[in-house]
Amino acid sequence: MGTLKYLYFLFIPVLCIPCQGQELREIPWDAKHNLSWTDFKGRPFATAWAAATTASGISYEYTGEERADGYELHFKVGAFFYPDKSWYRPELCDESVLQHEQLHFDISELYARKLKKELESTRFSKNVKKEVQAIYDRILVELSALQSRYDHETNYSRDTRKQLFWVQKIHQALQETPVVP
Numbered sequence: 001m002g003t004l005k006y007l008y009f010l011f012i013p014v015l016c017i018p019c020q021g022q023e024l025r026e027i028p029w030d031a032k033h034n035l036s037w038t039d040f041k042g043r044p045f046a047t048a049w050a051a052a053t054t055a056s057g058i059s060y061e062y063t064g065e066e067r068a069d070g071y072e073l074h075f076k077v078g079a080f081f082y083p084d085k086s087w088y089r090p091e092l093c094d095e096s097v098l099q100h101e102q103l104h105f106d107i108s109e110l111y112a113r114k115l116k117k118e119l120e121s122t123r124f125s126k127n128v129k130k131e132v133q134a135i136y137d138r139i140l141v142e143l144s145a146l147q148s149r150y151d152h153e154t155n156y157s158r159d160t161r162k163q164l165f166w167v168q169k170i171h172q173a174l175q176e177t178p179v180v181p
Helices: 095-121 128-154 160-176
Strands: 003-009 055-067 070-081
Touching: 055 095, 055 128, 070 095, 070 128, 095 128, 095 160, 128 160
Parallel strands: none
Antiparallel strands: 003 055, 055 070
């Protein structure tokens, strides 16, 4: 029938952050690049109780063509960090807080990989747009739940034993969930 092309973007902040009319710069997740405090360009909220906030999320786009037996789709999925919406309070932060924030970004990457794997292994009908969106929405719910669980179990990085547990858990999961080309 023709070529389908869709781009979806979701910004999942660790804390709820209102979007403003400025253009977001983004840093794609890369195993060779760990976040540094210089990546956090946003301004802390005057009433925020948190020491730092990592704004990260996953996005996808796809192209495809209709075939006799459905659609042949090609997906591009990624995890991104948004510096202008991420912030920290230097007087409250140290390397353990930075490690905690990095792991939020790593969790986004883990779910980007899960999304890509599921999208690539699914056969879609003529309702492709709705079906892709449903998978994306479900993955985002799972991602959000894990981000919250991580914060609660580590007490926002204050429980060093649990923080170490989560670092090992997520790094192992990233090793076991390879990037789908």
